[in-house]
Amino acid sequence: xxxxxxxxxxxxxxxxxxxxxxxxxxxxxxxxxxxxxxxxxxxxxxxxxxxxxxxxxxxxxxxxxxxxxxxxxxxxxxxxxxxxxxxxxxxxxxxxxxxxxxxxxxxxxxxxxxxxxxxxxxxxxxxxxxxxxxxxxxxxxxxxxxxxxxxxxxxxxxxxxxxxxxxxxxxxxxxxxxxxxxxxxxxxxxxxxxxxxxxxxxxxxxxxxxxxxxxxxxxxxxxxxxxxxxxxxxxxxxxxxxxxxxxxxxxxxxxxxxxxxxxxxxxxxxxxxxxxxxxxxxxxxxxxxxxxxxxxxxxxxxxxxxxxxxxxxxxxxxxxxxx
Amino acid sequence: xxxxxxxxxxxxxxxxxxxxxxxxxxxxxxxxxxxxxxxxxxxxxxxxxxxxxxxxxxxxxxxxxxxxxxxxxxxxxxxxxxxxxxxxxxxxxxxxxxxxxxxxxxxxxxxxxxxxxxxxxxxxxxxxxxxxxxxxxxxxxxxxxxxxxxxxxxxxxxxxxxxxxxxxxxxxxxxxxxxxxxxxxxxxxxxxxxxxxxxxxxxxxxxxxxxxxxxxxxxxxxxxxxxxxxxxxxxxxxxxxxxxxxxxxxxxxxxxxxxxxxxxxxxxxxxxxxxxxxxxxxxxxxxxxxxxxxxxxxxxxxxxxxxxxxxxxxxxxxxxxxxxxxxxxxxxxxxxxxx
Numbered sequence: 001x002x003x004x005x006x007x008x009x010x011x012x013x014x015x016x017x018x019x020x021x022x023x024x025x026x027x028x029x030x031x032x033x034x035x036x037x038x039x040x041x042x043x044x045x046x047x048x049x050x051x052x053x054x055x056x057x058x059x060x061x062x063x064x065x066x067x068x069x070x071x072x073x074x075x076x077x078x079x080x081x082x083x084x085x086x087x088x089x090x091x092x093x094x095x096x097x098x099x100x101x102x103x104x105x106x107x108x109x110x111x112x113x114x115x116x117x118x119x120x121x122x123x124x125x126x127x128x129x130x131x132x133x134x135x136x137x138x139x140x141x142x143x144x145x146x147x148x149x150x151x152x153x154x155x156x157x158x159x160x161x162x163x164x165x166x167x168x169x170x171x172x173x174x175x176x177x178x179x180x181x182x183x184x185x186x187x188x189x190x191x192x193x194x195x196x197x198x199x200x201x202x203x204x205x206x207x208x209x210x211x212x213x214x215x216x217x218x219x220x221x222x223x224x225x226x227x228x229x230x231x232x233x234x235x236x237x238x239x240x241x242x243x244x245x246x247x248x249x250x251x252x253x254x255x256x257x258x259x260x261x262x263x264x265x266x267x268x269x270x271x272x273x274x275x276x277x278x279x280x281x282x283x284x285x286x287x288x289x290x291x292x293x294x295x296x297x298x299x300x301x302x303x304x305x306x307x308x309x310x311x312x313x314x315x316x317x318x319x320x321x322x323x
Numbered sequence: 324x325x326x327x328x329x330x331x332x333x334x335x336x337x338x339x340x341x342x343x344x345x346x347x348x349x350x351x352x353x354x355x356x357x358x359x360x361x362x363x364x365x366x367x368x369x370x371x372x373x374x375x376x377x378x379x380x381x382x383x384x385x386x387x388x389x390x391x392x393x394x395x396x397x398x399x400x401x402x403x404x405x406x407x408x409x410x411x412x413x414x415x416x417x418x419x420x421x422x423x424x425x426x427x428x429x430x431x432x433x434x435x436x437x438x439x440x441x442x443x444x445x446x447x448x449x450x451x452x453x454x455x456x457x458x459x460x461x462x463x464x465x466x467x468x469x470x471x472x473x474x475x476x477x478x479x480x481x482x483x484x485x486x487x488x489x490x491x492x493x494x495x496x497x498x499x500x501x502x503x504x505x506x507x508x509x510x511x512x513x514x515x516x517x518x519x520x521x522x523x524x525x526x527x528x529x530x531x532x533x534x535x536x537x538x539x540x541x542x543x544x545x546x547x548x549x550x551x552x553x554x555x556x557x558x559x560x561x562x563x564x565x566x567x568x569x570x571x572x573x574x575x576x577x578x579x580x581x582x583x584x585x586x587x588x589x590x591x592x593x594x595x596x597x598x599x600x601x602x603x604x605x606x607x608x609x610x611x612x613x614x615x616x617x618x619x620x621x622x623x624x625x626x627x628x629x630x631x632x633x634x635x636x637x638x639x640x641x642x643x644x645x646x647x648x649x650x651x652x653x654x655x656x657x658x659x660x661x662x
């Protein structure tokens with residue numbers, strides 16, 4: 001009877017019979033994808049220099065050396081110096097920290113907001129669903145950069161004023177550091193732009209998975225809701241979410257650079273690749289090294305995240321598991 | 324034999340944009356210990372919704388408006404969710420139409436099978452896995468212990484349905500509800516699954532409700548059959564009586580549409596003309612009358628009630644029709660359907 005069954009079953013079963021674990025499977029698929037592996041290397045490097053970058057160079061990213069302004073790359077300054085005689089390599093390394101922290105924090109915020117809003121919409125349905133979808137539509141209908149600029153312009157002054165008041169009231173030094181205002185605004189603006197994407201993805205995942213047969217089957221077996229959520233719904237929603245987060249991290253870093261490029265990003269002394277690109281652009285004919293360093297980093301990271309995202313998508317897409 | 328499951332006046336409807344879809348309209352039937360009940364009817368006649376209503380596994384838009392579902396005297400519709408979960412899987416097991424999508428692709432078979440055992444039976448993980456291996460062998464999957472570590476995509480459709488059956492039977496339920504379990508499988512596998520369920524039923528004494536639109540499957544497995552149409556039970560009879568002496572025009576139509584092997588050749592298969600009524604706007608008279616070749620005036624004014632048929636060979640033979648169709652000559656099939 002079983003031999004009959006096996007021949008009657010699809011070939012896929014026989015081909016895949018050697019596999020044992022879906023996650024291992026996904027990792028194997030990812031490793032087999034050359035572009036994804038190539039993409040992982042710069043990303044790992046990026047996180048490494050974000051953590052240890054400032055300790056790797058002899059120069060402080062703020063140290064100005066007026067005797068060596070706009071120096072071309074040399075053995076002393078590998079990537080040259082800028083207008084103020086600051087070491088470009090040090091600034092790029094420190095800029096990685098800005099990019100990574102902005103990417104991680106804003107992605108985390110938007111993911112959390114998106115998870116909450118998306119699950120509420122998916123689970124409760126009805127009016128809540130309508131409201132959430134409406135909110136995401138409204139947010140997404142506005143141009144992202146414009147929205148960020150509006151937030152920055154309208155909130156920055158009152159927020160700084162509020163912090164000043166708080167400082168006067170509490171004498172707490174924390175409120176003196178207006179650097180935080182910029183960071184909070186950048187995180188906030190990025191999260192505001194990105195949460196609707198996550199919310200819609202999660203809502204869609206929940207709606208689709210909740211109506212899958214295996215969830216019905218699990219309910220028919222009397223499994224409690226919590227267990228169905230953790231064992232059935234969440235693992236099955238993970239694939240697309242991981243892909244979205246990987247793409248979103250890269251996207252957030254690019255967006256942060258765009259903000260800085262336009263002058264609404266992080267506050268000035270903190271190096272940001274976008275700001276460096278925008279500064280370098282003014283004199284790229286005479287001093288191309290100012291533009292080349294941050295631009296190449298930016299491009300490499302963007303492409304790497306895109307490749308990794310593609311690889312993850314291929315590795316985690318259930319449609320490719322054969323049944 | 325004693326009554327195991329007694330369903331009285333069950334009504335389920337779905338909320339839609341404009342009003343309601345009346346899917347189940349006062350369905351009453353009973354199931355005895357160890358009995359196999361076939362439920363037949365075309366797509367959308369309320370078979371599945373009726374059975375999902377038993378354990379309240381309905382989608383959010385659906386609500387049970389009326390009725391009682393007594394399992395050994397306890398009304399399942401009055402239970403709170405916690406008690407109901409013990410019934411699901413513990414007292415009433417279910418298997419579904421599409422085995423390809425009924426298993427969670429992310430968990431291996433062993434973990435998946437042991438969850439209900441751990442949850443309902445309080446077994447340890449180790450005990451549950453051992454029991455799961457036995458269950459796999461019981462449903463005809465050899466080398467069960469090795470296969471526990473495998474994932475659903477490593478099983479064929481027939482195998483997955485065996486796994487589903489093993490899972491639904493794992494906590495020794497009193498009732499097994501099989502919702503078209505063979506529809507998505509090819510014919511040879513269908514026969515194997517029917518045989519498997521029969522074998523398990525005979526061994527464990529579980530009562531089975533087998534939902535299908537395939538009369539030939541019902542003939543092979545059921546003791547008694549109910550025929551559903553537009554959310555009503557239109558006929559109910561022991562399986563032999565139903566096939567030998569169908570009393571509802573709809574049942575007659577279904578039989579006429581069934582090809583027979585070994586019968587005289589040259590007989591045309593008949594069809595039932597027209598289409599089922601709009602469940603959103605059900606008439607308060609016989610819902611079948613517009614398709615019925617036997618329809619009389621009364622059929623357009625009053626909805627027939629399910630009552631014992633005259634001269635029945637079995638007391639349990641009931642039909643919902645105003646006409647005694649044995650007394651009526653029909654010139655051509657579908658005379659009433661042309662409208």
